[in-house]
Amino acid sequence: MNKKYHIHTFGCQMNVHDSEKIAGIFDETGYGAAADSGDADIIVLNTCSIREKAEQKFTSELGRLKKVKQKNPNLKIAVAGCIAQQSGKKLLKRFPYIDFLFGPDNIGSLNTLLDGGNGRTAIEHNPDYHTSIIPMKREGGLKAWVSIMYGCDNYCAYCIVPYTRGRERSRPASDIYDEIKSLADEGFKEITLLGQNVNSYGKGLTESIDFPDLLRKIHEIEGPQRIRFVTSHPRDFSAKLVSAIRDLPKVCEHMHLPLQAGSDSVLKSMNRGYTYDDYKAKIDMIRAEDPFMAVTTDIIVGFPGETDDDFEKTVRALTEIEYDGIYAFKYSKRPGTDALSLPGHVDEEVKSARLARILDLQESICYRKNKILEGKIVEVLADGPSETDSSRMTGRTRSNKIINFDGDKDDAGKSVFIKIVEARMHSLNGEKV
Ligand code: SAM
Ligand code: SF4
Numbered sequence: 001m002n003k004k005y006h007i008h009t010f011g012c013q014m015n016v017h018d019s020e021k022i023a024g025i026f027d028e029t030g031y032g033a034a035a036d037s038g039d040a041d042i043i044v045l046n047t048c049s050i051r052e053k054a055e056q057k058f059t060s061e062l063g064r065l066k067k068v069k070q071k072n073p074n075l076k077i078a079v080a081g082c083i084a085q086q087s088g089k090k091l092l093k094r095f096p097y098i099d100f101l102f103g104p105d106n107i108g109s110l111n112t113l114l115d116g117g118n119g120r121t122a123i124e125h126n127p128d129y130h131t132s133i134i135p136m137k138r139e140g141g142l143k144a145w146v147s148i149m150y151g152c153d154n155y156c157a158y159c160i161v162p163y164t165r166g167r168e169r170s171r172p173a174s175d176i177y178d179e180i181k182s183l184a185d186e187g188f189k190e191i192t193l194l195g196q197n198v199n200s201y202g203k204g205l206t207e208s209i210d211f212p213d214l215l216r217k218i219h220e221i222e223g224p225q226r227i228r229f230v231t232s233h234p235r236d237f238s239a240k241l242v243s244a245i246r247d248l249p250k251v252c253e254h255m256h257l258p259l260q261a262g263s264d265s266v267l268k269s270m271n272r273g274y275t276y277d278d279y280k281a282k283i284d285m286i287r288a289e290d291p292f293m294a295v296t297t298d299i300i301v302g303f304p305g306e307t308d309d310d311f312e313k314t315v316r317a318l319t320e321i322e323y324d325g326i327y328a329f330k331y332s333k334r335p336g337t338d339a340l341s342l343p344g345h346v347d348e349e350v351k352s353a354r355l356a357r358i359l360d361l362q363e364s365i366c367y368r369k370n371k372i373l374e375g376k377i378v379e380v381l382a383d384g385p386s387e388t389d390s391s392r393m394t395g396r397t398r399s400n401k402i403i404n405f406d407g408d409k410d411d412a413g414k415s416v417f418i419k420i421v422e423a424r425m426h427s428l429n430g431e432k433v
Contacts, residue, residue, distance in 0.1 A: 004039055004040050004042075005026045005033060006034040006037040006042075008043065008044070008061060009046045011046075011054055011082070012050070013145055014147075014194060015082075016145070017147060018046060018107060019044075019046050021136050022110060023137035025107065028111075029110075040075070041076065042075070042076040042078060042099075042114075043076070044079070044080055045061060045062065045065075045078070045079050046080040047079060047080065047081035047082055048082055048083070049082040049086050050082070050332075051329060051332035055083060062077075065097075077098050077099055078098070079091060079100075079101040080104075081103075081164075082104065082160065082161075088121060099120065102121070102122040102123065103122065103123040103124075105126040105150070105166060106122035106123060106126065108132055108134055129169065130150050130170065130172075131175070138183075138188075141187055141413070142381070142412075143188065143191075144183045145192050145194050146193055147194045148176055148198060148229075149169060149196070149197075149200075150169050151165045151166040151167045151168045152196035153167055153168040154233065154271070154273075156260075156272060157337060158337055158339045163336055168203065168204075170195075172205065172207070173205070173213075176193075180224070183224070184221050184222060184223030184224055188224060189223075189224055189225050190381060191218070192227075196231060197232075197236060198211055198232055199232050199233050199236035199237050200236045202214070211241060212240045212241045212243070212244035215241075216248065224250065226250055226252050228251075228400070230256050232255060234259070234272070234282055235273040239285060242289050243289075245289070253398050254296070254324075254399045257279075257296075258297050259314075259321075260303075261299070261300060261303060261313070261314050262276050262315070263276070263309075263314065264276055266305065266313075269303070269339075270339075271338070280317075280321070294399035294401065295324055296324055296326065297321075297323050297327075298327045299328040299329070299358060301331065302330050303331045303339065303346075304342035305343060306331075315358060318358060322368075322369060323365065324369055325426075328355055328362070330348075330355050331351065366426060367423060367425050373401075373428065375419070375421075378397045378418055378430075379397070379416075379417060380430070381396055381415055383412065384413075385412075386404050389404070392406055392407070393408075393412070397428075402427040403418060404430070405431055405432060411432075417432070418432055418433065419431050
């Protein structure tokens with residue numbers, strides 16, 4: 001009987017997509033997916049180290065698995081992702097019941113590790129990883145992530161990503177094109193291009209191509225109806241990209257543009273490479289082209305040195321820009337990053353109060369913005385039955401808003417037109433027209 005694997009994924013889309021690659025390799029090696037982690041012969045924890053909380057979730061799951069392994073000594077435990085990369089052999093020393101570990105650039109080494117052929121670690125950064133073609137197991141057949149670049153060169157002072165995922169490397173455009181072409185042939189309808197800083201796509205490639213050129217190239221592929229991308233770095237966000245979005249109907253009207261903070265002195269010590277005015281000018285440029293473009297952002301509160309006055313500037317930015325949604329985080333100390341040695345670390349209670357304040361403010365903004373949409377008819381790509389009420393369907397608007405509606409199960413995977421009848425804080429309710 002085939003051996004069975006289970007993957008537990010922590011963290012961002014990048015990790016979810018890496019897990020699709022890990023699953024692809026297992027499938028090729030002859031393993032089958034376990035229906036439940038309890039049936040697995042091997043469990044892979046694909047880890048995230050972006051904030052301390054993500055690490056805590058991993059260690060608590062590892063503690064649980066230790067007990068499972070005591071009862072079933074044949075169970076193998078593998079650790080992948082950013083914590084494997086960052087902690088390496090120290091992790092094996094601290095948790096000797098881990099069988100092996102591999103970093104984000106070493107997913108291709110999984111078969112060798114399974115054979116016991118490569119010792120217990122594969123964590124060397126691989127400068128050629130962007131040219132590797134790795135099998136992938138994508139679920140659902142509707143929406144697919146496609147990596148266009150790996151790593152990051154920005155070294156924002158708070159961020160661990162450049163250390164765990166290595167230097168920025170763009171994938172050759174022809175590899176990206178071929179991958180999307182085959183996804184189109186398989187019937188995928190929505191493609192999300194992934195990179196830590198998609199706006200600097202093309203750096204280091206022999207061909208002369210930038211991100212707007214890449215968008216134009218893949219837009220020609222027949223089949224997918226929607227193209228999305230994350231994440232845009234505000235510094236590299238260009239007028240050329242705004243024109244490409246305007247010209248390319250499949251590119252959805254949603255932009256995730258992380259601001260991080262509203263104060264110029266905080267932005268400077270974060271090493272973000274723009275001021276608030278630079279950022280706001282780019283938002284104005286987007287909205288001049290399309291006033292209905294949804295814009296979302298990431299915010300960090302309590303970065304070292306952030307005063308009450310600095311924080312008020314973030315509050316002011318949220319009020320002024322009126323985002324469609326935000327992801328807000330308390331600053332979390334990350335080993336090896338520059339921010340650790342900055343003066344003025346902010347108390348945990350102050351961070352919590354600041355976080356609560358902006359989340360509260362954003363809720364009212366989201367509700368107000370959604371309320372304006374009542375009565376409008378929008379195109380929705382239906383995902384399937386809603387998780388909270390299986391008698392209703394759920395999907396996303398082109399602007400990436402969640403919408404629940406009365407529809408048929410057959411609508412799943414289709415584009416349907418929905419009239420928005422009720423605005424909620426974080427979703428919309430609609431009916432089919
Ligand atoms: N590359 C993307 C960018 O620059 O916008 C973001 C990648 S990161 C996975 C997602 C978000 O996590 C960041 O935008 C930032 O807001 C947040 N983040 C990263 N490091 C953090 C830290 N040490 N503490 C709190 N939030 C952090
Ligand atoms: Fe981290 Fe900054 Fe790179 Fe984003 S751009 S991954 S926040 S270093």
